[in-house]
Amino acid sequence: MISYQSEFFRLLLQNLHFMNAVMRKKGFSIFDFRFSILSLGGSVDFTFKVAIIVAILSFTSCSKNLVSDLPAIEKSGQSPYITQIFDYQYGPGQHATLIPQVEKCVNFIGEPWISGKSFTALGGWGGYLVAGFDHAVSNTTGADIAIYTQPSVSSEPGVVFVMADNNNDGLPNDGTWYEIKGSEYNHAETIHNYQVTYYKPGSSGQVTWKDNQGKSGTLVPEFGTDSWWWTGYGDKTSVTFSGVRLPDAYFNSSKDPNIDLWLPRPGLFRYGYAECYNNQDYNDLLKANFLDISSAVDASGLPANLSKINFIKVQSGIFQIAGWLNEISTEVSGAADIHLLDKKSY
Ligand SMILES: [Ca+2]
Numbered sequence: 001m002i003s004y005q006s007e008f009f010r011l012l013l014q015n016l017h018f019m020n021a022v023m024r025k026k027g028f029s030i031f032d033f034r035f036s037i038l039s040l041g042g043s044v045d046f047t048f049k050v051a052i053i054v055a056i057l058s059f060t061s062c063s064k065n066l067v068s069d070l071p072a073i074e075k076s077g078q079s080p081y082i083t084q085i086f087d088y089q090y091g092p093g094q095h096a097t098l099i100p101q102v103e104k105c106v107n108f109i110g111e112p113w114i115s116g117k118s119f120t121a122l123g124g125w126g127g128y129l130v131a132g133f134d135h136a137v138s139n140t141t142g143a144d145i146a147i148y149t150q151p152s153v154s155s156e157p158g159v160v161f162v163m164a165d166n167n168n169d170g171l172p173n174d175g176t177w178y179e180i181k182g183s184e185y186n187h188a189e190t191i192h193n194y195q196v197t198y199y200k201p202g203s204s205g206q207v208t209w210k211d212n213q214g215k216s217g218t219l220v221p222e223f224g225t226d227s228w229w230w231t232g233y234g235d236k237t238s239v240t241f242s243g244v245r246l247p248d249a250y251f252n253s254s255k256d257p258n259i260d261l262w263l264p265r266p267g268l269f270r271y272g273y274a275e276c277y278n279n280q281d282y283n284d285l286l287k288a289n290f291l292d293i294s295s296a297v298d299a300s301g302l303p304a305n306l307s308k309i310n311f312i313k314v315q316s317g318i319f320q321i322a323g324w325l326n327e328i329s330t331e332v333s334g335a336a337d338i339h340l341l342d343k344k345s346y
């Protein structure tokens with residue numbers, strides 16, 4: 001096992017390198033500082049922010065065991081982890097210019113975080129990936145699927161859907177996507193069957209949007225980014241996403257208009273979502289949210305009663321730009337069939 005101390009310095013160096021690279025690329029702008037559990041903005045000195053965030057991330061990281069030291073059991077040649085990506089669409093957000101046009105989501109395939117693997121950014125609301133296991137994951141008592149987080153400390157909830165391979169052709173082409181019913185399923189602010197169309201920016205560089213609730217707006221980054229439009233959309237002048245809109249995850253608790261102090265809204269996202277930390281289904285050892293196939297519901301909210309699933313879909317569920325945090329967007333590092341993992345690892 002790698003010592004906490006060496007892991008501390010590895011993460012410290014990794015994050016300093018990351019921030020340095022970002023600052024160079026962005027000309028001293030913010031790329032993704034949602035590593036912080038609370039965030040400071042406005043008149044607070046930039047260097048101070050960086051110092052706080054590095055300190056928080058390093059402290060958090062060195063206080064936990066390392067996932068990559070914990071081997072998985074492979075039974076009958078089956079992989080516990082995701083083996084295929086079928087679809088990926090980035091939702092407009094701050095990472096847009098950094099994600100290749102043909103993103104393969106290799107960070108979501110296989111065991112997370114080994115050999116320098118990072119995470120997959122789903123972007124702003126609606127962005128998603130569709131992935132599959134090489135076998136059917138059984139629905140046994142309790143949790144069945146682990147969705148690995150970024151890892152980080154700041155929740156950016158994603159909605160998870162599951163599908164069975166009914167015709168056994170290995171493709172997510174004939175089943176129904178059933179939503180894992182999370183804690184905010186019946187929240188008054190949750191909008192099921194939500195839809196947003198994002199429009200390619202003109203000369204302003206800013207993405208405008210319209211939703212199916214009669215609302216529209218502009219995605220304005222708090223800190224400058226080149227564009228939130230992703231080259232992976234090809235020649236499209238607009239792109240439409242459909243899914244579940246969850247309640248806003250953060251609120252600005254600052255009384256000073258010159259300072260942002262973004263905090264998680266209390267009591268929300270207790271279970272049932274991807275990239276949620278310190279909630280009821282977060283496994284501290286694996287750094288993953290544990291989801292139960294029995295929680296899957298149909299379009300009317302009734303139990304889907306699935307005995308097994310082969311495919312998962314993870315989708316950014318928050319449509320919120322939280323000040324200098326920019327958009328709240330899900331990042332995930334893979335998924336596992338919990339039944340195939342070494343029980344000692346979690
Ligand atoms: Ca289960």
Ligand SMILES: [Ca+2]
Pocket residue numbers: 164165166167168169170171172173174175
């Ligand atoms: Ca199929």
Ligand SMILES: [Ca+2]
Pocket residue numbers: 034150152154155156275329330331
């Ligand atoms: Ca994240």
